[in-house]
Amino acid sequence: MSLNRNVSSIASLISDPSRAAILLHLLDGRCHPAGDLAAAAGITPQTASFHLAKMAELGIVTVEKHGRHRYYRIAKASDAEMIEQLLSFAGPVPVISLRQSDQMKKLRHARMCYDHLAGEAAVRIAESLQRAGHLQKDGLQLHVTASGERFFADLGLDLPQLRKKRRAFSRCCLDWTEREHHLAGALGQGLTELMFAMDWFRREEQSRAVRITQEGMQGMAERFGIQLD
Amino acid sequence: MSLNRNVSSIASLISDPSRAAILLHLLDGRCHPAGDLAAAAGITPQTASFHLAKMAELGIVTVEKHGRHRYYRIAKASDAEMIEQLLSFAGPVPVISLRQSDQMKKLRHARMCYDHLAGEAAVRIAESLQRAGHLQKDGLQLHVTASGERFFADLGLDLPQLRKKRRAFSRCCLDWTEREHHLAGALGQGLTELMFAMDWFRREEQSRAVRITQEGMQGMAERFGIQLD
DNA sequence: TCCACATTTCGATGATAATAGAAACGTCCA
DNA sequence: TGGACGTTTCTATTATCATCGAAATGTGGA
Known part of the structure; x- marks a missing residue:
C-alpha cells in the first residue's frame, strides 16, 4: 500500500x-x-x-x-529502476578485493535489472536495434518502427500481447555501469525472457550476474550484429 | 573533499x-x-x-x-542533476489539489536546473534542436551536427570555447516535471546564459522559476520554431 | 574602539530508530 | 502428536543525530 x-x-x-x-x-x-x-x-x-x-x-x-x-x-519494475539509478549516483564503486572485482566484471558484462537484461550486453543490444532502425528513441520512449515490428515478430515475440500488459511498453532504462540506456518495459522484459528461453543466457546462482552461452554469442552476432567476447 | x-x-x-x-x-x-x-x-x-x-x-x-x-x-552540475532526478522518484507527481499552486505551474513552465534551463520550455527547445537536425541523441550524449555548429555559431555561441571547459560538453538531463530530456552540459549552460543575455528570460526573485519575455517568445518562434504561451 | 551582525563551535537534550532477546505463530516432517 | 524451522510480534536497549541555547569567531560600519 x-x-x-x-x-x-x-x-x-x-x-x-x-x-x-x-x-x-x-x-x-x-x-x-x-x-x-x-x-x-x-x-x-x-x-x-x-x-x-x-x-x-x-x-x-x-x-x-x-x-x-x-x-x-x-x-514494481519502475522502483527497481529507481534503485538502479540511485546506484549510479554513488559513482564508481571502489574495488575492495580481487574476488569482488571479478564479480563486478561479471555484473558489468551482463546482469539482471529486475526483469530485463542490463550491462554491456544490454546496452549493445539497444544500440544495435536503434542503428538498424527497429527502435527509435523519443524522449524516454523507444518506439518500435515498422521494420521493428517485423524484426521482433520474426524473432518470436508476440508484440500485441506485450502491449496489452499494464505497464510501459518500451522504454529506456539508465544503465549504471555503462551510463547508457538499455531497453526496459514490457518489450525489454519479453525480449529478455525470449533470450533465456532460447538459452542465449543463463543466470548465475545467488547473483544478478548473467552468463552468455555459445548459442548466445552466435545469436547475438547473427540477429543483432554484435560481437561480444 | x-x-x-x-x-x-x-x-x-x-x-x-x-x-x-x-x-x-x-x-x-x-x-x-x-x-x-x-x-x-x-x-x-x-x-x-x-x-x-x-x-x-x-x-x-x-x-x-x-x-x-x-x-x-x-x-558540481552533475550533483544538481542527481538531486533533480531524485525528485522525479517521488512518484508520478500526484495531483495534490485541484488548483495547482501557482508557483508549481511556473516551475513546470520554465525554471533553472542548476546552471541551465529546465521545464517545458527547455524540453521544447531540445526537441526542436533535434527535429531540425542540429543535435543528435546518442545514449546520454547530444552530438552537435555540422548544421548545429553553424546554427549555434549564428546564434552567437562560441562552441570551441565551450568545449574547452572541464565538463561534459553536451548531454541529456532528465526533466522531472516533463519526464523528457532537456539540454545540459557546457552547451546547455552556454545557451541558457546567452538567452538570458538576450533578455529572452528573466529570473524571478527567491525562486527557481524563470519568466519568458516578449523578446523571448519572438526569438523562440523565429529561431526554434516553438510557440509558447 | 565598540557594537551589530552573520556564522560557526560547543555542549546538552530529546527524539528517533536500528538492533536483538524472548516468545508466539504457523508450517513441515517424522 | 511433537519437534524443528522460518518468520513475525513484542519489548527493551542502545546509539545516533537533529536540534537549539550559549558562547566564540570574524567582519563591517560608526
Missing part, C-alpha cells in the same frame, strides 16, 4: 545500510525468503523482518507466502 | 527533511548565504550550519566567503 511516498521517505529507505543491502539483493528480480535477505544484510531475522515490513508498507516490496517461507520481491 | 560517497551516505543526505529543503533551495544554481538557507528550511542558523558542514565534507556544496557572509552553492 503506497502511502506518502515523498522524496525523503524514499531516500531514508535506502539511507540505512541494512536496507540498502536488502534492496541490492532484491535487484536480481528474483523472490527471496526473509532469512536469506537477513543473511545478505548481516542482521538477525527479526531486524530484517522489521525492515521488510516497512518496505512493504511503502509498496516497494510485496510478499508471497509459500509454506513456512515468505518470499519477498520488488513490487 | 569527496570522502566515501556510497549510496547510503548520499541517500541519508536527502532523507532528512531539513537538508532536503536546503538542497531544493540550492537547486536554482545561485549562491545563498547560510542564513537564507536556514530560513528556507525553517531551522536555526546553528542547525543549518551543521548540515551545510556535513554536505561540504561530502563535496556536495562549496563555500565562498564574502565579508561576513558565507555563500553556499552546489559544487
Whole structure:
C-alpha cells in the first residue's frame, strides 16, 4: 500500500545500510525468503523482518507466502529502476578485493535489472536495434518502427500481447555501469525472457550476474550484429 | 573533499527533511548565504550550519566567503542533476489539489536546473534542436551536427570555447516535471546564459522559476520554431 | 574602539530508530 | 502428536543525530 511516498521517505529507505543491502539483493528480480535477505544484510531475522515490513508498507516490496517461507520481491519494475539509478549516483564503486572485482566484471558484462537484461550486453543490444532502425528513441520512449515490428515478430515475440500488459511498453532504462540506456518495459522484459528461453543466457546462482552461452554469442552476432567476447 | 560517497551516505543526505529543503533551495544554481538557507528550511542558523558542514565534507556544496557572509552553492552540475532526478522518484507527481499552486505551474513552465534551463520550455527547445537536425541523441550524449555548429555559431555561441571547459560538453538531463530530456552540459549552460543575455528570460526573485519575455517568445518562434504561451 | 551582525563551535537534550532477546505463530516432517 | 524451522510480534536497549541555547569567531560600519 503506497502511502506518502515523498522524496525523503524514499531516500531514508535506502539511507540505512541494512536496507540498502536488502534492496541490492532484491535487484536480481528474483523472490527471496526473509532469512536469506537477513543473511545478505548481516542482521538477525527479526531486524530484517522489521525492515521488510516497512518496505512493504511503502509498496516497494510485496510478499508471497509459500509454506513456512515468505518470499519477498520488488513490487514494481519502475522502483527497481529507481534503485538502479540511485546506484549510479554513488559513482564508481571502489574495488575492495580481487574476488569482488571479478564479480563486478561479471555484473558489468551482463546482469539482471529486475526483469530485463542490463550491462554491456544490454546496452549493445539497444544500440544495435536503434542503428538498424527497429527502435527509435523519443524522449524516454523507444518506439518500435515498422521494420521493428517485423524484426521482433520474426524473432518470436508476440508484440500485441506485450502491449496489452499494464505497464510501459518500451522504454529506456539508465544503465549504471555503462551510463547508457538499455531497453526496459514490457518489450525489454519479453525480449529478455525470449533470450533465456532460447538459452542465449543463463543466470548465475545467488547473483544478478548473467552468463552468455555459445548459442548466445552466435545469436547475438547473427540477429543483432554484435560481437561480444 | 569527496570522502566515501556510497549510496547510503548520499541517500541519508536527502532523507532528512531539513537538508532536503536546503538542497531544493540550492537547486536554482545561485549562491545563498547560510542564513537564507536556514530560513528556507525553517531551522536555526546553528542547525543549518551543521548540515551545510556535513554536505561540504561530502563535496556536495562549496563555500565562498564574502565579508561576513558565507555563500553556499552546489559544487558540481552533475550533483544538481542527481538531486533533480531524485525528485522525479517521488512518484508520478500526484495531483495534490485541484488548483495547482501557482508557483508549481511556473516551475513546470520554465525554471533553472542548476546552471541551465529546465521545464517545458527547455524540453521544447531540445526537441526542436533535434527535429531540425542540429543535435543528435546518442545514449546520454547530444552530438552537435555540422548544421548545429553553424546554427549555434549564428546564434552567437562560441562552441570551441565551450568545449574547452572541464565538463561534459553536451548531454541529456532528465526533466522531472516533463519526464523528457532537456539540454545540459557546457552547451546547455552556454545557451541558457546567452538567452538570458538576450533578455529572452528573466529570473524571478527567491525562486527557481524563470519568466519568458516578449523578446523571448519572438526569438523562440523565429529561431526554434516553438510557440509558447 | 565598540557594537551589530552573520556564522560557526560547543555542549546538552530529546527524539528517533536500528538492533536483538524472548516468545508466539504457523508450517513441515517424522 | 511433537519437534524443528522460518518468520513475525513484542519489548527493551542502545546509539545516533537533529536540534537549539550559549558562547566564540570574524567582519563591517560608526
